[in-house]
Amino acid sequence: MTISGSAPAGATVEAPDQVPRDRKPQRGRSARARDDRRTGYLLISPTAVIVFAMVILPILWTVSLAFQNVRLLNLRRTGFIGDYSLDNFEKVLTSPGFVDALVTTLVYSVCGTACAIGLGLVAALALRQPFRGRGLVRACMLVPYVAPVVAAAFVWTTMLNPQFGVVNHYGTSLLGWDEPIAFLSSGEPISVFGLDLHVSKSLATVVLFEGWRSFPFAFLFLTARLQAIPETLEEAAIVDGATPTQRFRYIVLPQLLPTIAVLTVLRFIWTFNNFDDIYLLTGGGSGTQVVAVRVYDYLINRGDIGAAAAQALVLAAILAVLVAVYLKLFGRSEEVA
Amino acid sequence: MSSLSRDAFERRLFGALRPLVIGFLLLICLFPFYYMVLLSFRPLDAVLQDPGALWPDLGDIDFGTYRDVLASQSDGGQGFLSFIKNSFLVAIGTVVLTLLVSIPGAYAVSRLEFFGRRQISAVFLGVYFFPAILLAIPLFVFFTRIEQRGTLTGLLVVYVAQVAAVSIYMLRNYFDTIPASLEEAAEIDGCTRIQAMWHISLPLAMPAIASNALFIFMIAWNEFLFALLFLVENRDKWTVSLGLSQLAGSIEVPTTVLMAGSVILTLPIIVLFFLSERWLAGGLTAGAEKG
Numbered sequence: 001m002t003i004s005g006s007a008p009a010g011a012t013v014e015a016p017d018q019v020p021r022d023r024k025p026q027r028g029r030s031a032r033a034r035d036d037r038r039t040g041y042l043l044i045s046p047t048a049v050i051v052f053a054m055v056i057l058p059i060l061w062t063v064s065l066a067f068q069n070v071r072l073l074n075l076r077r078t079g080f081i082g083d084y085s086l087d088n089f090e091k092v093l094t095s096p097g098f099v100d101a102l103v104t105t106l107v108y109s110v111c112g113t114a115c116a117i118g119l120g121l122v123a124a125l126a127l128r129q130p131f132r133g134r135g136l137v138r139a140c141m142l143v144p145y146v147a148p149v150v151a152a153a154f155v156w157t158t159m160l161n162p163q164f165g166v167v168n169h170y171g172t173s174l175l176g177w178d179e180p181i182a183f184l185s186s187g188e189p190i191s192v193f194g195l196d197l198h199v200s201k202s203l204a205t206v207v208l209f210e211g212w213r214s215f216p217f218a219f220l221f222l223t224a225r226l227q228a229i230p231e232t233l234e235e236a237a238i239v240d241g242a243t244p245t246q247r248f249r250y251i252v253l254p255q256l257l258p259t260i261a262v263l264t265v266l267r268f269i270w271t272f273n274n275f276d277d278i279y280l281l282t283g284g285g286s287g288t289q290v291v292a293v294r295v296y297d298y299l300i301n302r303g304d305i306g307a308a309a310a311q312a313l314v315l316a317a318i319l320a321v322l323v324a325v326y327l328k329l330f331g332r333s334e335e336v337a
Numbered sequence: 338m339s340s341l342s343r344d345a346f347e348r349r350l351f352g353a354l355r356p357l358v359i360g361f362l363l364l365i366c367l368f369p370f371y372y373m374v375l376l377s378f379r380p381l382d383a384v385l386q387d388p389g390a391l392w393p394d395l396g397d398i399d400f401g402t403y404r405d406v407l408a409s410q411s412d413g414g415q416g417f418l419s420f421i422k423n424s425f426l427v428a429i430g431t432v433v434l435t436l437l438v439s440i441p442g443a444y445a446v447s448r449l450e451f452f453g454r455r456q457i458s459a460v461f462l463g464v465y466f467f468p469a470i471l472l473a474i475p476l477f478v479f480f481t482r483i484e485q486r487g488t489l490t491g492l493l494v495v496y497v498a499q500v501a502a503v504s505i506y507m508l509r510n511y512f513d514t515i516p517a518s519l520e521e522a523a524e525i526d527g528c529t530r531i532q533a534m535w536h537i538s539l540p541l542a543m544p545a546i547a548s549n550a551l552f553i554f555m556i557a558w559n560e561f562l563f564a565l566l567f568l569v570e571n572r573d574k575w576t577v578s579l580g581l582s583q584l585a586g587s588i589e590v591p592t593t594v595l596m597a598g599s600v601i602l603t604l605p606i607i608v609l610f611f612l613s614e615r616w617l618a619g620g621l622t623a624g625a626e627k628g
Contacts, residue, residue, distance in 0.1 A: 033450060039530050040451030043441035047501050048457065050438060054498030055464050058475035065475065119362075126358040137359065139614045143366050146610045148559040150578040151599040154585050155373045158592055164388040166372060173389065212365060243344040244351055273468035276561045280582060292470045299474055300566075312471040319468070 065309040072303035088310035097289070098311075102318070105290040107199060108207060108278070109271040115211025116267050117260060120218025125248075128226055138223070145216035153280035156209060160184055184282050200287030206278050210271055218263050225259040226252070261330055265323060272319050291315045370603065377402055377596035384593060402597035410572075415590060417598055419573065420580040424558055427489055427576060431496040431557040432550050439501050440546065443508030444534055448517065458509070461502030469562055472499075477566050487571045495563050500553050507552070511545035512538060551613050555606055577602045 067084040092098060123141055127134060144152065159165050160183040168180035186201040229252065237247050275292040278284060284293035291311060298308035375392065376384060380399045383390070408414025445451070446458055476495055480486035519541075520533040528536065539546075564579040575583065581598045584590045 035530065036449040037451040040445045040449035040454065043445035043449070044451075044457060046438040047442040047461075047505060050494070050498045051461060051464065051502060054476070054495060055467075055472065056460075058472055058479065059467065061475040061479070062471055065478065070478075122358060123362050126355050126362065129355070137363065139611065140363060140366050142610070142614070143370065143607065146555060146606055147370070148561075148578055148602050148606060150559075150561055150582045151373070151603045152369065154581060154595065154599050155369045157585070158376065158596070159369060159372060164385050166388060166391075169389040216366075241344065244347045269466050273470070275470050280561070292468060295470045295474070299477065305474065305478060309471075309474050312468060312474055315468055316471055319466075323466075 062309045062312060065305055066313050067310075068306055070305040070309075072305060088306040089314075092307050092310045092314065097294070101289050101291050101294045104203065104288065105272060105292075105315075107203065108210070108274075108288075108290055109268050111207045112210035112214070112271040112274075113264060113267040115207060116214035116271075117218045117263055119211055119215035120220075120222055120263075121256070121260075123215065123219045124222035124226055125252075127223070141219055142216040144213050149213070149276045150280060152213060153209075153277065157184060157281060160205065185286050189287075202282050202286040202288050206281050206288050209281060210274070210277060213277065214267060214271070218267065221259055221263055222256060225256055229255050265326060268326075269319060269323065272322075273315075370607075373596055373599050373603065376593050377600045379593060381591045381593045399593075402591075402594045403601075405594045406597045406601065415580070415584060415594065415598065416572070416575075417577065417580060417601060420575050420577045421601065423489060423574055424576040424578070427493055427496065428554050428557040430489075430493045431500065432553045434493065434497045435500050435504050435553050436546065436550060438497070439504035439508060439549075440539070440542075442501070443505045444512055444538065446505060447509045447512035448520075448534075448538075458506065461505060464499070464502050473562060473566055476563070480567065486567050487574060489568075489574055492563060492567050495567075496557050496560065500556055504549055504553060507549050508542065508545055511542050515541050548613060551609055555609065558606060 066088055067086070069083065069085070069087060127138055127141070159167050160181075162168055162180035162182045165180075167183075168177075171177040172180060181201065183205040184202055188201055190199050190201055190204055233251050234247055237251055242250070273292060274290070275296060278288050278290055279293050279296065282288045284290070284297065289297075292315065295308050295311045295315070298304045298311060375390075378393050378398050378400070379390070380397060383394070383397055404414070406415045407418045408416070409418065410416045446454055477486065480491045480495075485491040515538050520528075520530075520537050523533040523537050524530070559578065560576075561578045561582065564576045565582070568574045568576065568579055569583065577598070581595060581602055584598070585595055
């Protein structure tokens with residue numbers, strides 16, 4: 001699990017502004033305010049320093065690196081200032097496979113987000129009515145999300161193994177598959193009714209893995225939102241003769257939409273940036289190379305730091321544009337809803 | 338068809354579907370972990386001969402995998418015991434250091450008026466939307482140059498920087514719920530700000546601090562990308578996550594032994610999670626009702 005992928009979600013949902021405390025004017029107020037200010041800076045400074053040094057400066061440095069010819073081999077001679085050029089961007093944008101990686105990243109994030117939210121919604125609705133042991137079942141739903149990604153990826157890799165994986169064993173013996181499926185190493189595109197989808201079986205597998213690992217996050221949020229819907233609304237609808245699907249469509253769903261919109265943004269961002277899952281499952285092979293894995297490949301295997309930095313910047317820029325467009329399109333309607 | 342019969346039909350349909358859906362969800366959530374434990378106790382030949390077995394043969398249960406995975410390399414094992422030590426050091430260190438900086442920080446952001454207070458939380462939160470891989474590049478370069486890559490300390494500093502902001506956010510929300518009047522009363526009695534914080538608000542915030550500590554521990558224990566970038570060349574320093582991922586690629590180590598490694602990696606997290614599930618789930622959705 002990347003650190004960012006597991007940020008608590010409450011984080012971004014709540015509006016940052018809080019109700020200002022009503023403080024009556026009093027004597028010595030300005031002295032007190034000055035004291036507060038000083039204490040405030042004192043208390044926040046350790047965090048500010050470490051975040052500045054380990055997050056903000058590095059981001060700026062990435063920008064600087066992206067415009068320089070830096071390789072692992074000549075690393076010792078590079079600094080903040082160097083010979084700036086656009087070579088890295090030109091190299092990266094025109095290199096074979098970059099556009100494919102971008103498309104793969106998009107397909108992975110859109111489908112992965114949809115899977116996670118869809119499954120989370122189904123789970124939240126299925127566990128809405130109280131029953132004995134519901135608390136335990138709900139806790140179990142969160143296990144894929146909290147379990148270490150390395151262990152989860154390893155056990156799925158084993159389960160999907162074509163030789164001795166339990167999925168292929170039962171697939172061939174019970175479900176009548178002709179032969180074991182190489183879920184994680186098949187670059188073969190999936191076709192539905194002869195229609196080529198340009199999505200390899202491996203990509204579909206990593207999407208489903210993302211759905212499996214992230215749906216608990218959506219489930220948590222949607223469950224919390226469902227609990228906040230006043231019962232009277234649905235009781236009134238029942239009296240009016242609304243069927244379960246009608247109640248879902250006209251009462252529950254509209255209440256959930258703002259939460260779903262927020263979840264979409266969060267999950268999309270984190271899936272778009274995801275490195276761990278794909279690196280661990282396929283190493284980026286057979287049509288699953290997303291940009292984050294490609295950046296790693298440039299950084300470590302090719303030792304081309306400049307090109308890696310340029311690609312990472314392009315990734316961040318595209319993400320920023322996509323999120324901005326989304327917020328522009330849906331941001332307003334969300335406020336109304 | 339009257340709407341009443343449609344209603345009855347739907348009620349029956351969903352009534353029948355619900356247990357099926359719940360069963361299916363439980364299966365996909367728990368089976369992989371059950372399978373992990375199962376394989377860790379089965380001998381490799383038995384797995385290869387009968388891959389479909391869903392429970393172990395009682396006569397066949399093999400604890401040797403755990404011995405193999407834990408024993409140090411010189412004793413013919415995989416050295417997970419030392420990986421566990423590294424993971425614990427990093428995770429505990431991250432928790433302690435993060436709380437040390439984030440508790441005062443959260444208090445300041447919650448209670449004290451100072452210029453840039455709002456902006457600072459916004460900047461901190463922005464960190465979480467940055468691709469980790471983008472941060473990884475300069476940190477990799479930087480720690481290589483100061484020759485601290487390959488040390489647990491370097492990794493520790495990076496972890497603290499990444500979780501401090503979110504820790505501040507979670508704690509701030511809690512400090513906001515503690516009435517300021519309690520501290521004001523203490524100040525009237527002659528306490529300074531810092532004393533009031535120490536004696537009044539901090540004890541009250543203990544539940545939030547404890548759940549925050551668990552949350553940070555889980556993140557640090559599970560983290561993979563930075564461990565990979567920083568420590569991969571230095572086997573003595575591997576964390577459990579990194580060790581498992583590195584050995585998973587090799588053919589020499591039997592899958593069942595690595596399954597034992599996976600159990601060792603997962604177990605502390607699952608135990609912590611079920612012990613603290615109520616707190617954590619609450620912390621995760623804090624503020625979600627506002628939608």
